[in-house]
Amino acid sequence: MKDSKEKMDFFDRAGNIRKLWISLYGVCGLLVSVDFFLPAEAHFGLDGFWGFYSLLGFVSCAVLILLSKVAGFFLKAPENYYE
Numbered sequence: 001m002k003d004s005k006e007k008m009d010f011f012d013r014a015g016n017i018r019k020l021w022i023s024l025y026g027v028c029g030l031l032v033s034v035d036f037f038l039p040a041e042a043h044f045g046l047d048g049f050w051g052f053y054s055l056l057g058f059v060s061c062a063v064l065i066l067l068s069k070v071a072g073f074f075l076k077a078p079e080n081y082y083e
Contacts, residue, residue, distance in 0.1 A: 028054075 010016055032054045042048025 032051050035050050035054075039050075040047065040053060046052070
């Protein structure tokens with residue numbers, strides 16, 4: 001059990017969580033804005049528009065999360081599996 005006088009973790013403090021969200025938005029914005037300074041060379045036509053690789057990374061991550069949810073639904077063991 002946690003004692004009330006126990007030291008709080010980094011992620012338990014509300015101020016730190018806000019700082020993490022702000023830094024996440026800042027890093028994402030910085031990575032998208034790199035396309036202004038280093039334009040990507042289009043190889044297939046579709047990959048030449050601004051922010052394509054950022055969008056591709058986001059969509060790929062979202063698809064992986066959805067696929068893992070679906071896989072977890074089918075691979076989940078019954079509640080009384082170890083009994």
